Amino acid sequence: MEHPTLVLIIFVITYIFIAVQRIPGLRIDRPSGVTIGSTLLLLSGLLNIEEAYSFIDWHVITFLLGMMVMIAYLEFAGFFEHVALWLVQISRSAAQLLLATILSSALLSAFFVNDTICLLFTPIILKATRFLKLNPLPYLIAIATASNIGSALTITGNPQNMYIGIQSGIPFLRFMLAMLPPVAAGLAINYYLVRLIFRKTVNHQPIEKVSIRIPKLKRTLTFKALAALGITLALFIAGMGYPFAALVGASLILLAGYVPPRLVLKEVDWTILLFFAGLFIVMGAFEKAGYMETLMQFAARRVSGESFGGFMGLSLIVTLLSNLVSNVPAVILMQPLVEQFGGGEKFWLLLALASTFAGNLTLVGSVANLIVAEKALARQVHLGFLAYLKAGFPLALLSLAAGTVWLWFFFAG
Known part of the structure; x- marks a missing residue:
């Protein structure tokens, strides 16, 4: 390629743009940042439009779109809000509410994408803690951290796992089985760590029960959307390609749902698709210029996948990179190194685990964290960087260490 320096x-x-986002005088988020980058590549003549299209992994885009359509129908039906308020109603103490928040955030994030759960759960939990006169901070931290941890469980839990699932071809149940122990350990650490930090307010003392109106659930639409999702998961398990299976599920609910699709499709986060498309173009140009090969040769000389120390080192690199440029770009950057190590399952799974658990390190470590903080701030509750760091930093280190050790021994021999 000519002009590799450019x-x-x-x-x-x-x-x-991806890492900083807030530049004085500019309002640029991640999707617009990669759009600007890919446009500059086209305007400079470094790429033509056909090359740009060829760099986009349409399997990933299709998979994301199919899953988001099904989630949008569940959101429109009021399913997530209904579940969250029901959990608040059955909690008898602050500690029980914390446990319910962690388990529900994690479980739902595993199948419905963690950003969605944070977006919908945060205002509900804030409303509940206000009614119950509880400190909202432990519950906000719990939503963010548990949704990050829980999303690591399955290929459908977050965008980077979807990408890894398609690139690696790891079967759905195989992925889930390998990730179950580190996710369970991470959630246990999460619960006890948050309880320890907020031990004065998060205890087993009975809380005053208040009546919170649970909105009516659109049962028929919920049933149809869950059925479509169930069929999709069954197709995953049966070995059908992830993008095709997701499209089948989305098509079924579009056909069966009695709601005009245009109303529901407004809930689809189209900016995520734009982000992935632009990122693929920028990464494609970077690789074409030869920089990816140089970068991977540099990393391979310092990290080996054949030793336990090298495996831990790879986990550390992914963790740091994920906090520097966010988890999805980090995964795409690290893919050639994983393939250089032979593309074995343990390396792909480590990439999924480390890039996801790393999101708990700091408040800006994942989009899910920022969603919780922004939603809380809009309701006059400030989740500060240091307040989050007290729980997030040790949680990330402990869960990453436990998960990395588990994956090493899970694939031993």
Whole structure:
């Protein structure tokens, strides 16, 4: 490729947009950052439109779209809000409410994408803690951290897992089986750590029960959407390609749902699809210019997948990179290194685990964390960087260490 230095400059500018987002005088988020980067590559003549299209992994885009359509129907039906308020109603103490928040956030995030759960659960939990006169901070931290941990369980839990699932071809149940112990350990650490930090307020003392009106659930629509999702998961398990299975599920609910699709499709996060498309183009140009090969040779000389120390080192690199540029770009950057190590399941699973658990390290470590913080701030509750760090930092380190050790021994021999 001609002018590789210009490609590097555009790549660095794009990743600054992804990592920083808040630049004085500019209001640029991640999707717009990669769109600007890919447009600069086209305007400079470094890529033509056909090359740009060829760099986009349409399997990933299709998979994301199919899953988001089914989730949008469940959201429209009031399913997530109904579940959250029901859990609040059955909790008898602050500690029980914390446990219910962690388990529900984690379980739902495993199948419905963690960002969605954070978006919907945060205002509900804030309303509940206000009614119950409880400190909202432990519950906000629990939503963010548990949704990150829980999303690591399955290929459908978050965008980076969806990408890894398609690139690696790991069967759905195989992925879930390998991830179950580290996710369970992470959630246990999460619960006891948050309880320890907020031990003065999160205890087993009975809380005053208040009546919170649970909105009526659109039962027929919920049943149809859950049925479509169930069929999709069955197709995953049966070995059908992830993108095709997701499209089948989305098509079924579009056909069976009695709600005009245009109303529901407004709930689909189209910016995620834009983000992935732009990121694929920028990464494709970076690889075409030869920088990816140089970067991977540098990393491979310092990290080996053949030793336990090297495996831990790889986990550390993914963790740091995920906090520097966010988890999805980190996964795409690390893919060539994983393939250089032979593309074995343990490396793909480590990539999924480390990039996801790393999101708990700091408040800006994942989009899910930022969603919780922004939703809380809109309701006059401030979840600060340091308040989050007290729980998030030790949680990330402990869960990453436990998960990495588990994966190493799970694939031993």
